[in-house]
Amino acid sequence: MPAPYLTVLIPCYNERENLLRGVLDEVHAYLSGQPYSYEVLISDDGSSDDSREIVRQQIADKPGFRLQENPHGGKPSALWLGLQSAQGQIILFTDMDQSTPIREIAKLLPYFEQGYEVAIGSRGLERQDFPWYRRLGSRVFRLVRQALLLPRISDTQCGFKAMRTEVAREVFPMLEPIRSPVQVKGWRVTAFDVELLYLLERAGHRIAEEAVAWANRDVATGKGKSYLRESQEMLAQVLRVRLNAWRGLYNKL
Template identity: 30%
Template sequence: MNEQNAGGARQRSVEIVVPVYNEAHVLAGSVGRLHAYLESSFPFPFTITVADNASTDATWQAALDLTQRLPHVHAVHLDAKGRGRALKHVWSRSEADVVAYMDVDLSTGLEGFLPLVAPLLSGHSDVAIGSRLHRQSAVQRGAKREFISRSYNLLLKAGLAARFSDAQCGFKAVRTEVFRALAPHIEDTAWFFDTELLVLAQRNKLRIHEVPVDWIDDPDSRVDIVRTALDDLKGMRRMFKQTITGRARIAAVPHRTRTTTPVLPAGAPATSAEHLEYAS
C-alpha cells in the first residue's frame, strides 16, 4: 500500500473499512462506487477493506467477489457481530498511515473524504469526524432521528464535557499510531465504540478535526435505536467513572508530527479468539 512518488519519497496511505452485516444486496454497488470515486479523485494510495460482521446471508461471498474484481479491495470475516469489534481488529493491524471507516450505504457524500483525512495525513490533527450537526452540513433525515442525534450529543456535552459535535456519524478517521495507543483502552465492540474513541482522544488532548458533510438518511438502516440508546447510556456512565478516577488518561499516546507530504488537490492522479478469514 505504501507507494513512492516520482521523487522516491514514500507516500502516506489510507485504509478505509466498510463494516457490514447482511448487506449482500447493496455491497457490490456501494463498494464499486467508492472504489471508482477514490481511483479517480483521491490523490493518495488507498485500500478498501470490507469487514463482514458474522453475516448470515451472502455478504461474505459478495465481499470475496469484490476482492477478485477490484484491485484495491480486501476483505475480512469475523465470526462475532459488532461494528466496533470489526474496526478495532482491522485498524489495529493496518499498515496505512491513516485508518477510516464509512457506512456501506454511503449516506455521507464522498466529496467529504479528502477533507476528512487530509489534516491527519499532514500531521495537523489526530482524529477526524464528519459532522451532520455542523452549521454548513446539508442533511436529509426524519425528525425522529434528528431529535435522537441532537439529544445524544447534548448528553455527551453535559455528562462527559464533550467538545465534538457528532459522535454517531459513520464517517471517521484516525492516525493509525494514535489508534494503536488508544485501542487497548476501548472496551465497547458495538455502536458506542465511536463515542469511546472520541472521549478518550479528547481526554488525552488529541486534536479532533470536524468536517461538515452532506448526508442522506438510509431508510433501510439496521440500527435498533432503543437498544443502541440504552447501550450508549451505559457506556457514558462507564466513561464518566473512568474520567473521574483518571483511568481515561493514557501515557503512551504519540504526539503529532508535521509531514512535508503535500496534500494534493482532488482529482490528482494516484501515483481475539475469534475465527478470522481474509481475502485480498
C-alpha cells in the first residue's frame, strides 16, 4: 500500500461516551468521500475505561482506521507515540470529542499547497458555549501569552492542528513532556501547544492560522477536568517556555 496523503491522529483517553455518540462514524463518513488517501490512527493513552474495546469494534468495518495501544502518559505522549508510526505526508491532530468537526480539515489543507509547513485551527474570540469567566480567562491568557510568546498567533490552544509529518517528527522530541516525561496518574492537564508552536516557529516553519468551527461537544465523564488546574498549567507553561528560551535551552536541542 502506498503511503496515504493524510494521517488523522486522535489521542484517546477514557472517551467511551464520545465514542458511543458515534464520532468515529462521523470521521469515516467525511474522509471516505474525499479524493485523497488517508489513515486514521487512534492512539489510546492507556484508557482505564472500555475505550479500546469500543474502538476495536467500531473500526472493524472502517478501512484505513487503526488502533495503537499505549501506556498512559498524557496527551503529548499519546501524540508522539502515534506520530512515530504515522504514514501520511500531512498529519492532523484532532480530539476525540470532535469539538472541531473533521470537515474543517478542508480549510487547512490548501495551505500546504501554498508552501506552509503548519496550519492550525483557531476558535475565534467568542466561544458561545463558555460561561463568562471562561471567556474572560481565555482573553487574559491570550494577552499574557502574546506579550511573551507567539505574538502573531491568536489561538494556540485549539486541538485541531495539521503539519507536515516530518516537521512534527523533528520538533516533538524537543517538547518538555517528551524530553523529561513524568509519571502520569489519571487525567493529565495537557498544556504543550505553546511549546510545540514555539519550537515550530523557531525552526523556521511557516504557520498558517485559520478560523474553524468549534462547539464544545465533549460528553466524556472519565477525564476529571478542572478549569482552574488547566488554566494554572497553561500559564505556568507559557512562563516555562519563555524562561527556557531566555536561558538558551532550546539552542542546545
